[in-house]
Amino acid sequence: MPHADSSLVPEEVKTKSQFWSHVYTQLEPLLDGQRNWVSNLANTSSLIYNALLAFPAHFGSEPEKAVNWCGFYIDSHRFPRSGTELHIKDERLLLGPFCGKPACQFINVTPGRSRGVCADAFMHAETKLVADVESYPGHIACDGETKSEIVCPLISGDQVVGVLDLDCLAMGGFDDEDREGLERIAALVVKACDW
Numbered sequence: 001m002p003h004a005d006s007s008l009v010p011e012e013v014k015t016k017s018q019f020w021s022h023v024y025t026q027l028e029p030l031l032d033g034q035r036n037w038v039s040n041l042a043n044t045s046s047l048i049y050n051a052l053l054a055f056p057a058h059f060g061s062e063p064e065k066a067v068n069w070c071g072f073y074i075d076s077h078r079f080p081r082s083g084t085e086l087h088i089k090d091e092r093l094l095l096g097p098f099c100g101k102p103a104c105q106f107i108n109v110t111p112g113r114s115r116g117v118c119a120d121a122f123m124h125a126e127t128k129l130v131a132d133v134e135s136y137p138g139h140i141a142c143d144g145e146t147k148s149e150i151v152c153p154l155i156s157g158d159q160v161v162g163v164l165d166l167d168c169l170a171m172g173g174f175d176d177e178d179r180e181g182l183e184r185i186a187a188l189v190v191k192a193c194d195w
Contacts, residue, residue, distance in 0.1 A: 003043075006030060007050035019058060020181025023051050027188060037074075037193035042097035044189050045071045048166070048182075049099035065170035068143060071098020072154075073107055073118050074162035093122060093162065100167070103142040116140035118163050121151035125160050127179050131172040148173040152186040161195045 006026040013022050030043045049070035056063030073093035092106040109119045115138030121128040130149045133139045146167040154162045164186050168174060 003030065007047050007054060009051055009055040013055065014057065016058060016175075016177040016181065019051070019055055020177070020184070023048060023181070024185055024188065026051070027185060031188070031192040035192070035194040037195060038097060040189060040193050041072045041074075044164075044185070045097050045099050048185070052166075059168070059170055059173060062170050065147070065168065065173065067100075067166055067173070068146060068169050069098065069100030069103065069165070069167040071100065071103065072096035072162055072164055073122075075109075075122075075160070076106070093118060096162065101143050104140060107140065117149050117151045118165055121153050121163050122160050125153050125155060127152045127183055129174055129176070129179055131174075133167075143167065145169055147171045150174040150178055150182060152179070152182045154186055154190050156190050156195050159195075161190070164189070 009019065009022060013019050027044060027047055030047060031040050034040055049067060052058055052067040052070070056066065059066050074096040076092040076094050091109045093109055095103055095105050107116055107118050108114050109122050111123070114123060117128045117130055117136060117139060128151045130136050133141070133146055133149050147170055148168045150166050152164045153160045154164060164182060166174065166182070
């Protein structure tokens with residue numbers, strides 16, 4: 001099967017629970033035999049993004065208000081340091097592989113100075129499900145059209161190594177079924193990568 005076909009959603013998939021199980025089973029072979037986190041995060045963001053676009057039932061009565069961004073922010077300690085970065089004292093999440101419009105290159109996660117959904121998910125090591133981003137304190141708007149968001153931490157052992165972030169054009173675009181499905185996918189991705 002061509003790799004691109006993994007983002008197709010069969011007609012028999014009708015519910016969100018079935019959808020996320022399908023995405024999980026499609027992701028497993030894409031990650032098999034590859035330990036590089038950049039490659040694995042690139043395929044994961046592409047699969048989730050394109051599968052969601054291929055499953056308009058996910059967004060109910062407003063299928064045109066679908067996911068508009070899916071990607072990763074990674075703890076800056078996972079990247080080699082260059083001489084120009086040595087003076088930066090703030091802890092940061094750096095933009096990783098994603099699908100969607102250009103995004104913020106980094107997010108501050110220094111205690112007392114951080115803000116936004118990704119920073120909170122990272123610092124508290126818990127999924128953040130936001131039905132209305134405008135009502136979220138400190139929300140960072142990379143795309144002004146985004147209305148809702150879900151961010152899952154990537155937890156490896158006792159370390160949070162990054163986050164999986166999805167944005168949606170609809171209010172309340174994600175729910176607890178999405179949280180369960182994405183947390184399961186985040187765990188699979190973490191296990192498949194050398195961090």
